[in-house]
Amino acid sequence: MPKSTESAEDRLIARYFRPLATAPGAFGLIDDAAALTPPPGCDLVLTTDGVIAGVHFFPDDPPAMVGRKALRMNLSDLAAKGARPLGFLLSVALPEGFGEAWLGAFAAALADDAAHYGCPLYGGDTDHTPGPISVSIFAFGAVPQGKMVHRSTARPGDRIVVTGTIGDAAIGLQLRRERTLARRWGLSEAAAAQLENRYLLPQPRNALAGAVLQYASAAIDVSDGLVGDLGKLCRASSVAADIDVATVPLSDAARAAIAAEPALLETALTGGDDYEIVLTLAPEKLDGFRTAAAAAGVAVTEIGGVQAGEGTRFLHEGKALTFTRASYSHF
Amino acid sequence: MPKSTESAEDRLIARYFRPLATAPGAFGLIDDAAALTPPPGCDLVLTTDGVIAGVHFFPDDPPAMVGRKALRMNLSDLAAKGARPLGFLLSVALPEGFGEAWLGAFAAALADDAAHYGCPLYGGDTDHTPGPISVSIFAFGAVPQGKMVHRSTARPGDRIVVTGTIGDAAIGLQLRRERTLARRWGLSEAAAAQLENRYLLPQPRNALAGAVLQYASAAIDVSDGLVGDLGKLCRASSVAADIDVATVPLSDAARAAIAAEPALLETALTGGDDYEIVLTLAPEKLDGFRTAAAAAGVAVTEIGGVQAGEGTRFLHEGKALTFTRASYSHF
Numbered sequence: 208m209p210k211s212t213e214s215a216e217d218r219l220i221a222r223y224f225r226p227l228a229t230a231p232g233a234f235g236l237i238d239d240a241a242a243l244t245p246p247p248g249c250d251l252v253l254t255t256d257g258v259i260a261g262v263h264f265f266p267d268d269p270p271a272m273v274g275r276k277a278l279r280m281n282l283s284d285l286a287a288k289g290a291r292p293l294g295f296l297l298s299v300a301l302p303e304g305f306g307e308a309w310l311g312a313f314a315a316a317l318a319d320d321a322a323h324y325g326c327p328l329y330g331g332d333t334d335h336t337p338g339p340i341s342v343s344i345f346a347f348g349a350v351p352q353g354k355m356v357h358r359s360t361a362r363p364g365d366r367i368v369v370t371g372t373i374g375d376a377a378i379g380l381q382l383r384r385e386r387t388l389a390r391r392w393g394l395s396e397a398a399a400a401q402l403e404n405r406y407l408l409p410q411p412r413n414a415l416a417g418a419v420l421q422y423a424s425a426a427i428d429v430s431d432g433l434v435g436d437l438g439k440l441c442r443a444s445s446v447a448a449d450i451d452v453a454t455v456p457l458s459d460a461a462r463a464a465i466a467a468e469p470a471l472l473e474t475a476l477t478g479g480d481d482y483e484i485v486l487t488l489a490p491e492k493l494d495g496f497r498t499a500a501a502a503a504g505v506a507v508t509e510i511g512g513v514q515a516g517e518g519t520r521f522l523h524e525g526k527a528l529t530f531t532r533a534s535y536s537h538f
Numbered sequence: 539m540p541k542s543t544e545s546a547e548d549r550l551i552a553r554y555f556r557p558l559a560t561a562p563g564a565f566g567l568i569d570d571a572a573a574l575t576p577p578p579g580c581d582l583v584l585t586t587d588g589v590i591a592g593v594h595f596f597p598d599d600p601p602a603m604v605g606r607k608a609l610r611m612n613l614s615d616l617a618a619k620g621a622r623p624l625g626f627l628l629s630v631a632l633p634e635g636f637g638e639a640w641l642g643a644f645a646a647a648l649a650d651d652a653a654h655y656g657c658p659l660y661g662g663d664t665d666h667t668p669g670p671i672s673v674s675i676f677a678f679g680a681v682p683q684g685k686m687v688h689r690s691t692a693r694p695g696d697r698i699v700v701t702g703t704i705g706d707a708a709i710g711l712q713l714r715r716e717r718t719l720a721r722r723w724g725l726s727e728a729a730a731a732q733l734e735n736r737y738l739l740p741q742p743r744n745a746l747a748g749a750v751l752q753y754a755s756a757a758i759d760v761s762d763g764l765v766g767d768l769g770k771l772c773r774a775s776s777v778a779a780d781i782d783v784a785t786v787p788l789s790d791a792a793r794a795a796i797a798a799e800p801a802l803l804e805t806a807l808t809g810g811d812d813y814e815i816v817l818t819l820a821p822e823k824l825d826g827f828r829t830a831a832a833a834a835g836v837a838v839t840e841i842g843g844v845q846a847g848e849g850t851r852f853l854h855e856g857k858a859l860t861f862t863r864a865s866y867s868h869f
Contacts, residue, residue, distance in 0.1 A: 214766070232581070234688070237774050239615045239758055240585040242686040245576035250563070254571040255627045255663045255676060262665060284570045296586045298629070298674040332586045334593060338669015343629040345586060345676035355573040357565070427570055435545070443568050 257343035271316035281346035289420030290348030292326035377478020379406035418499035447516035588674035602647035612677035620751030621679030623657035708809020710737035749830035778847035
């Protein structure tokens with residue numbers, strides 16, 4: 208058939224997405240489906256997450272950030288399960304007249320992340336929509352058979368550890384909405400930009416996946432807020448937890464903002480988009496885990512312990528905090 | 539944690555989607571991710587497809603039909619690749635105030651299809667959207683390693699076979715838009731309903747997947763129209779094809795509509811949503827394939843042959859048809 212019979216959809220896929228389809232089983236995106244030969248002795252870990260303009264990102268956010276965020280949300284789930292990424296499928300719905308420049312910048316950034324995280328595109332689906340831009344990603348990774356790290360397997364006596372810093376993205380979102388808050392909170396331009404950037408661009412902890420697999424008794428990625436996500440882990444494991452709020456790792460910028468506006472402590476603990484990992488592990492495994500985390504270049508902080516019972520208590524200056532909203536929920 | 543801390547999202551998932559998550563590796567949908575132990579010696583076949591209200595279905599289509607169609611579109615891709623279904627992930631975006639009755643009917647029908655086709659839910663993602671209802675599905679199946687049936691492997695000399703009947707859904711879509719056409723075309727109520735139903739509810743040919751795997755040299759599912767999809771297969775295979783239009787299988791209802799309105803022949807050949815399979819195979823394999831198809835209860839019809847060269851010709855009363863639009867494209 209002459210080239211002119213190729214549809215506009217085929218042309219968009221060839222131009223913007225074929226460069227991401229580097230795996231042999233993606234067949235250059237010319238087939239109906241992809242083939243994946245599973246790594247021997249492994250289970251596949253499957254997850255899906257997505258973003259919608261006006262819900263998960265601002266319509267004027269740079270398309271590169273949208274592409275990276277959509278993939279990294281999924282990569283964070285794989286990291287928390289101890290899985291190494293294998294690839295992803297992409298479903299994109301674009302408004303009429305969206306402009307190809309948007310798609311070009313989106314795909315280029317996604318290509319960059321796909322290469323960086325070793326997570327190539329295997330296939331996808333593009334459509335027009337009368338609604339806002341929507342991006343869904345289905346990501347898959349590998350763990351040794353039967354070894355996926357669960358939410359539901361924390362044990363009384365375990366210690367609780369969290370990666371990186373908590374709350375930057377939630378405070379950054381407030382700055383993204385109302386930049387004058389930076390002045391009110393006495394933040395430097397650099398500090399405000401750092402917080403906003405944590406909201407725009409997750410830094411998933413895939414470098415730590417091997418250590419999570421080796422040492423964690425249970426883990427969950429912190430995407431809907433530390434309070435809510437740790438609550439989910441405890442509920443799934445039928446255990447209780449005490450967290451010493453003074454030990455929860457905060458960036459200098461977040462600490463400065465909270466000092467100026469104490470209500471931001473709740474924002475930090477319950478806000479979403481951290482893309483850190485909170486995990487539990489037996490006390491005797493702490494040293495080994497710390498060494499592995501240092502080797503992976505990821506900061507980790509012990510913030511509390513697991514007990515028999517139910518409920519997660521966040522202890523602050525001798526009292527258990529109560530929160531108006533434990534966790535981000537879409538409903 | 540007391541139950542009251544569960545989010546509304548968790549409640550919706552537990553109520554409507556947990557019943558579909560019958561695979562052990564879905565962990566009852568309480569984890570961040572699912573685990574799939576790949577069948578030994580198999581490749582996974584991965585595909586994604588979705589529907590958006592106002593684009594792929596009418597906003598007032600029954601939610602049960604929307605759920606079934608979204609899954610069956612993906613099942614059809616697996617069937618055309620010779621894969622048996624293993625499971626799927628689901629991403630749903632719902633407008634504010636969508637009404638839980640919609641979700642209940644959608645999920646119940648999806649559960650029914652998941653059980654019928656042996657394709658359980660492994661996980662998902664639910665969000666609110668300011669746009670229309672959107673459903674994306676990521677389905678995965680299994681084929682013996684290296685055996686996925688491709689688009690790109692048709693050979694000169696092969697015969698071309700199609701399943702079921704072609705064009706019913708495209709004509710049914712016109713009836714769905716303008717029901718008075720039934721009278722103009724002289725169709726009975728039953729005939730009009732049958733065509734509309736082919737549009738609303740695909741009947742993917744998963745019963746034939748084993749025969750496709752065993753006998754086909756190449757295959758593609760007919761979702762964007764026979765002309766366009768066979769064109770894609772020929773282009774990917776670098777071959778030409780001649781189709782004898784008189785042999786293309788039509789239902790009695792479609793045949794009656796085309797007799798009344800000859801322009802509907804082009805609609806039938808180029809319209810989408812057939813969810814049949816068009817495949818190529820060596821002539822000596824035709825008998826074996828026919829026997830296997832009969833055993834599977836799927837009608838199959840030989841419609842032409844593959845040649846060296848390029849281009850697909852649809853020969854009708856001694857002339858090659860030309861089409862104003864070869865294939866459905868979303869762009």
